[in-house]
Every structure is written in C-alpha cells, then in structure tokens.
Amino acid sequence: MDTKDEAKEELKQDSPENEKIKFTVHKKIIRIIVIAIGFLAAFLSLLIATSISWMFRTWTGLTMNELMFHIQSPIQGTDHGIIISYILSCILVSIGITMLIGIIYKFVKKKRGLILLASAVVSVIAAGTSINHMWSRLDIKAYASNKNTYSTFIDDNYIDPKSVNITFPEQKRNLVYIYLESMENTYADENHGGAFEKNVIPELTELSNKNENFSGDHKTLNGGISLNGTGWTVAAMFAQSSGLPLLIPIEGNSMNEQDSFLPGLTTIGDILKDAGYTQSLVLGSDANFGGRKLFYTQHGMYDIYDYYYSKDNGQIPEDYHVFWGYEDSKLFDFAKQHLLEAGASDEPFNMTILTVDTHFEDGYLCEDCQDTFGDNQYANVMACSSKRVTDFVNWIQEQDFYENTTIVISGDHPTMDSDFCEDVDNSYDRKVYTTYINSAADTKNDTYRQYSTFDNFPTTLASLGVEIEGNRLGLGTNLFSSEATLMEKYDKNTIDIELDKKSKLMEKLTKDIVVPEPEEELTAEAEEDSSEETEIIPAEIEVTPYDFRTGKYEVMVKNLPADTDVQALRCAVWAEEDQSDLKWYEAELQADGSYITKVWAADFAYKVSEYNIHIYTLDTEGEPHLLAEAAGEITR
Incomplete structure (x- = not known):
C-alpha cells in the first residue's frame, strides 16, 4: 500500500x-x-x-x-x-x-x-x-x-459457686431435668393463669398445679421470665445451668467451633459431677448445634445421646430424618431405656432431656397428634406434647428409682412462632412453663414469687436436698428460701438493659473464646506447594482414636528436635482427594513442650472417613515447614 x-x-x-x-x-x-x-x-x-x-x-x-x-x-x-x-x-x-x-x-x-x-x-x-x-x-x-458501656450489675449480683458452701444430703437424690421447647404458661386458659380462651396444655397445667411452681396460695400457673441472653435454646439451657446469660463476644463464629465453653464457669453439671453423679443429655437433634455438646461435655462430662448417637447405634435407620432429627415419641422411648440403665446403678444420676416437636414454625405433627384444635397445627402439637410429657412423668413415678428422684420441667424460652401468641395482650407476662416434682425441699411461705430462669440453677440443687450457703448461685436465687430474687428487687426492663451492657466478669469468663483472624490460614494450593518444597523434620506423632461422645480426635506432637525453629504449629486436615474439605487447626503448646490439636468431626459434617494430616511449623518469618504427616479417622 x-x-x-x-x-x-x-x-x-x-x-x-x-x-x-x-x-x-x-x-x-x-x-x-x-x-x-x-x-x-x-x-x-x-x-x-x-x-x-x-x-x-x-x-x-x-x-x-x-x-x-x-x-x-x-x-x-x-x-x-x-x-x-x-x-x-x-x-x-x-x-x-x-x-x-x-x-x-x-x-x-x-x-x-x-x-x-x-x-x-x-x-x-x-x-x-x-x-x-x-x-x-x-x-x-x-x-x-x-x-460499649460497662455495667457492674452482673459483677455485683453474681455469686460464684466456688465461693460458697454447697452441702449434699447423705443419700443423694437423682435428677431428671426436662427442657420443653418453646413451652409457656401462656397456652393455658385464663382461669389457670394462661392467656388463651381454651387450655391447650391441660395435662401440663394440672401437673404444675399439683406440684410446685412457686405460685404460693394463688393455685395458678407460675414460671420463669426469660431475660436478655436466655431467649434461644442453648442460651436457655446455659442460663438455667449457670445462672448467667449467654452473651458472648463472637463475631462470625459459634460455640461449637470453639475448643472450650467458658471453662472458668461452674455450672450445675460441674457441681453434680464433683458429687459423684453420672450425667447424660438426651435430645432428638444434633447436639453440636449451638455448641450444646461442647457445653455439656466440658461442664459435667455428660454422655451425649442425640440424633447421631441414635443413628450410629441402630435406634433409628441410617436415612431417618424428620423435622430437626427424630420426633419426641422416640425421644421419650429412648430416654426410658437410658433411665432404666441409670436407675439400676448404685450411683446417683442426672438426666437432661430436650424436646423438639414444639419448635417453631408450627411444630412437628406426629402420627399421635389429634386435631383437637382443627387446622391450628401448633396448638395440636402443643396439646400432643402436654399429654406425652405427662405420660412420661407418670411412667417415671411408677419406677423403683422414683422415690429418690426429683423431676424438674421447664420451658426453654418463649415461643418464636410467628402468630401463635399474636392475640395475647401486651400486658400479659409471658413466662416459661415451670414445675418441680417430688422435691426434697419445701417453700418457706405461700407467697407468689416473681422469678427468672436464672433462679432454676440454685432452686434445682435445693430440690435435691442440697444446702446452699446464702441461697444464691450465679444470678439466681433458691426459690424454696425466702431470699429475694433479682425480679423481686428490680423490674424486667432494668435488668434487661443492664445485662445488655459490658461486664468485666463476663469478659473474664469468655476470655478463652477465640475469634480466628480472617483468611490468615494457608490455602490448599499453598499447602500443596509447601509440601513439595520442604524437607520433613522427624517428630513423634500420636493420633488418638475418634471419641464419638465428644465428637473429636486429637493429634499430639512430641519430642520436637531441639534445633527446630517453631513460632507456631498448625495442622492441615482433609479427606477429599482434591482437598476441597481442607481445614486448618492451630496447635496448642503444652507445659511439657508438646503440642495438641483437636480435630472436630462437626467441621467435616461427621463424614466417616480416613483423614490426611499434615503438620507444619511456622518460623520467625511466618514461612511454613512441613514437620510430619499422619492419618486420623472419624468412625461411627
């Protein structure tokens, strides 16, 4: 061109x-x-x-x-x-x-x-x-x-169980503690202290009025107020066990991913364990949800009988799953089996049971539920639960061990169902269902008590015949005594506001909660590259067998070479060939110079498999060096 x-x-x-x-x-x-x-x-x-x-x-x-x-x-x-x-x-x-x-x-x-x-x-x-x-x-x-505001309310009112004398009777009583999901007094009719025109829970109403709910001479239903930090299941169980709200400084994390659950805290599980009780938690859902398994295994060494236990032990088929796991009809059948085993032992026992059928939204309608309330499914589920729980209590009362057994029944928190209580007047005080059956303690007077679910902690111990110096534990008060509760000293709004503020005590108790730094861990690709470029340093590695009760196995690193430059030690764990399920764990340095890593089955959705383990040291510059390789296993 x-x-x-x-x-x-x-x-x-x-x-x-x-x-x-x-x-x-x-x-x-x-x-x-x-x-x-x-x-x-x-x-x-x-x-x-x-x-x-x-x-x-x-x-x-x-x-x-x-x-x-x-x-x-x-x-x-x-x-x-x-x-x-x-x-x-x-x-x-x-x-x-x-x-x-x-x-x-x-x-x-x-x-x-x-x-x-x-x-x-x-x-x-x-x-x-x-x-x-x-x-x-x-x-x-x-x-x-x-x-962002500090309050001394919790610090001033909290009674550490370690600081008071707690004395058990010579013959220790058994305890059956039943948490009823979303169960309120509200569902009873107005004549019995409820807010409904027709009583949805007639059997539970009669059961509570025949036993102790601290209504004094009113002869009506009474129960605990659910305060800030107690309004969901794990928080409710925590509050009734420790007398504290579950207000924790976690961001983007949850308690089931922690290594500990407020280890400095003393709960009813700790107290009963030290007194020689065998303890168990029975529930039809995944105990790991919300950190429940971690809480109960670390505070009382409870045996965990949950949905996965029932699958692994042939109580339900491998592919069985309804609602949150399995329904309450099976729950109480399994609980009876465990109670008979516990009752045959010479040791005192504590069994905690959590129902699930009455969970929002609308609950689970099992084959035993009748249509007493027409197309109102949640009312039918509540009515079914009322009858089933009462039948279970009647069964316990027929057993030989009942004479020396106290039963505590408590709703965990008010329902979160979207419309079941929409017609309840705002002036009505919604309280969780509460009753103490076959208690070793008697009330000091006929006064109608105002109390919260915090008070269940010392009151439950008192119902076992335990003497508590000062009659207070945690933020709770022994309702069998004449000591005033927080609800009788302050109004609910004041307490809720103060609980919402920062507390030096709560900061101390939650100091072990670890919030991982975002994306600080190596990627799977970096793990592969570093494994190719580094020479394996010899060390003694021990991997413990998988413990289904705690949901973990441990990797122990011992006898590191003296010249090994270690600023930190991390474990990469995976089962899939493409490392798509790779998880990183920070090992904990022990007093003897060894390192321990806890590998949680929940992090791998409880997949039964053999797991690859690569252990890395990080030097002063943050560079990884492959220390050793091992294998772990999650079994049924």
Whole structure:
C-alpha cells in the first residue's frame, strides 16, 4: 500500500460515519451496564426488604441479642424447613418480582428506562423503609450503645459457686431435668393463669398445679421470665445451668467451633459431677448445634445421646430424618431405656432431656397428634406434647428409682412462632412453663414469687436436698428460701438493659473464646506447594482414636528436635482427594513442650472417613515447614 492509499485509509477511519458507529457502540455498552445495575439494585433491595419481613414473621419476639446469635450460628443442624422457608419467602420472591419487571421492560416499547428506574427506586425505598423499621424495632442504637458501656450489675449480683458452701444430703437424690421447647404458661386458659380462651396444655397445667411452681396460695400457673441472653435454646439451657446469660463476644463464629465453653464457669453439671453423679443429655437433634455438646461435655462430662448417637447405634435407620432429627415419641422411648440403665446403678444420676416437636414454625405433627384444635397445627402439637410429657412423668413415678428422684420441667424460652401468641395482650407476662416434682425441699411461705430462669440453677440443687450457703448461685436465687430474687428487687426492663451492657466478669469468663483472624490460614494450593518444597523434620506423632461422645480426635506432637525453629504449629486436615474439605487447626503448646490439636468431626459434617494430616511449623518469618504427616479417622 502506497502513501496515498494509507492516507485515504486514515481519513476513512476518522470519518464521521465511523465516529458515529463507535459512539453508538459505547452508548449501547453503557446502556447495558445501566440496565444491569438497575435490575441488580431492584433485586438486592427486594431481597433486603423480604428478608427483614421474613425475619420478623419468623421470630415475632426477636431481640438484637437473639438476631446476633442466629447470624453467628452455623447452618449445620438447623431445621431444613426454616431454610426452605427463607428460600421460598425471600430469594424466590425477589427473583420472581425482578423477572416480572424484566418481562414488563421487554414488552413495553416506550419509556422503558422510566419503568426500570421507577422499579429500582421503589425497591430501594422498600429496603430503606424495612431497614428503618428494623433499626427502630430492635433498637439497634441502644444495643450498640450498651455494648460499649460497662455495667457492674452482673459483677455485683453474681455469686460464684466456688465461693460458697454447697452441702449434699447423705443419700443423694437423682435428677431428671426436662427442657420443653418453646413451652409457656401462656397456652393455658385464663382461669389457670394462661392467656388463651381454651387450655391447650391441660395435662401440663394440672401437673404444675399439683406440684410446685412457686405460685404460693394463688393455685395458678407460675414460671420463669426469660431475660436478655436466655431467649434461644442453648442460651436457655446455659442460663438455667449457670445462672448467667449467654452473651458472648463472637463475631462470625459459634460455640461449637470453639475448643472450650467458658471453662472458668461452674455450672450445675460441674457441681453434680464433683458429687459423684453420672450425667447424660438426651435430645432428638444434633447436639453440636449451638455448641450444646461442647457445653455439656466440658461442664459435667455428660454422655451425649442425640440424633447421631441414635443413628450410629441402630435406634433409628441410617436415612431417618424428620423435622430437626427424630420426633419426641422416640425421644421419650429412648430416654426410658437410658433411665432404666441409670436407675439400676448404685450411683446417683442426672438426666437432661430436650424436646423438639414444639419448635417453631408450627411444630412437628406426629402420627399421635389429634386435631383437637382443627387446622391450628401448633396448638395440636402443643396439646400432643402436654399429654406425652405427662405420660412420661407418670411412667417415671411408677419406677423403683422414683422415690429418690426429683423431676424438674421447664420451658426453654418463649415461643418464636410467628402468630401463635399474636392475640395475647401486651400486658400479659409471658413466662416459661415451670414445675418441680417430688422435691426434697419445701417453700418457706405461700407467697407468689416473681422469678427468672436464672433462679432454676440454685432452686434445682435445693430440690435435691442440697444446702446452699446464702441461697444464691450465679444470678439466681433458691426459690424454696425466702431470699429475694433479682425480679423481686428490680423490674424486667432494668435488668434487661443492664445485662445488655459490658461486664468485666463476663469478659473474664469468655476470655478463652477465640475469634480466628480472617483468611490468615494457608490455602490448599499453598499447602500443596509447601509440601513439595520442604524437607520433613522427624517428630513423634500420636493420633488418638475418634471419641464419638465428644465428637473429636486429637493429634499430639512430641519430642520436637531441639534445633527446630517453631513460632507456631498448625495442622492441615482433609479427606477429599482434591482437598476441597481442607481445614486448618492451630496447635496448642503444652507445659511439657508438646503440642495438641483437636480435630472436630462437626467441621467435616461427621463424614466417616480416613483423614490426611499434615503438620507444619511456622518460623520467625511466618514461612511454613512441613514437620510430619499422619492419618486420623472419624468412625461411627
């Protein structure tokens, strides 16, 4: 091509026609980007709005503490119905509305941009309105302020069990403690202290009135108030066992991923263990959920009989799963078996049982449930639970060991069902169901007591004939005594506000909670590269057999070479060939110079398999060096 032709080509490229084409293309790209941003903004805003609406429909009495707990808890162990409900009510609804906007946009020829803009703006306004409603309803400003303010309320009122004399009777009594999921006095009729027109729990009402609920001479139902930090299952079990709220400084983590559960705390499980009790926890769901297994194994060495125990020991088929695991009819059958075994022993026993059928939303309708309340499924489930629990108590009372056994029945927390209590007047004090049966202690007077679930801690011990110096433990008071409770000294709102604030004592008790640094661990690819480039340093490695009761096995590293440069020691653990399930653990240095790593089955969804273990040292510069290789195993 000669010079003249080149000049013509340049003129052609710079011609107005070409510039117009370029402008059109750029304009089209920008338009596509703007449209995509509009649809994305509409979808995300709709998702925010529907999520907030779903949240308040699902948890009607939601507090900021409970919201933070649910956000931090893992999905593992959660009822699939809740997850499906969120997908249907939020994700699919948001996608559906966004697609509808897209269809309108496609078929409308004029003012498309205006339609998309209006849709995005309306969606953003809906999201903003929802966020503002959430901010106000949860009082997030006050929550944030309280979290940055210290209070001495807990510190001043807490009684450490180690600081007082606790004396057991010569013949120790057995304890059966039954947590009833979401069970409130509210469900009884007004004549018996409830808030419903028709009594949904007649058998439990009669059981409580025949025994002790601390209503004095009122002859009506009475129960514990659920205060801040006690309003979900693991928090309720923690509060009734320790007399403290479960207010923990975890961000993006949960207690089942910790190595310890407030090890400096003394609970009823610790006290009974030291007194020679054998202890067990029986439940039809995954005990790991919310850190329950960790709590009960570390505070009392409870034997854990949960959903996975029943699967592994042939009590239910391998593929059996309803609601949260298995239903309460099976729970009480299994509990009877364990009670007969415990009752045949010469040692005193403590069995803790947690029901699940009455969990929100609407509960689990088993084949034994009748339609007494028509299409109100939750009422039918509650009525079924009332009869089943009472039948179980009657069975215990027929056993030889009953004469020396105390039964405590308590709701864990008020229900979170979205509409079951929507007609209950706001002035009604919603309390969890409470009764003490065959207690070794008697009340000092006929006074109607105002109390919280914290008071169950010392009161349960007193019901076993235990003498407690001062009649107070944790934040709780022995209700069989005449000592005033916190609820009788302060109003509920004052206590809730003070519990929400920072506490030096709670900081001390929760100092062992570890919050992992984000993404500090090596990636699987880095693990592979470093294994190829480093020479293996000899060391003595021991891997313990898997313990299904605690849900873990341990890796111990001993006799490290004296010249090994160790700033830290980490273990990479995986079972899949592509290392897609790889987990990293920080080893703990022991006093004798050895290192111990705890590998939790929950981190691998309890997959039965052999696991590869690579142990690395980190030098002063943070560089990893392969120390040793080993193998572990998770078994049934």
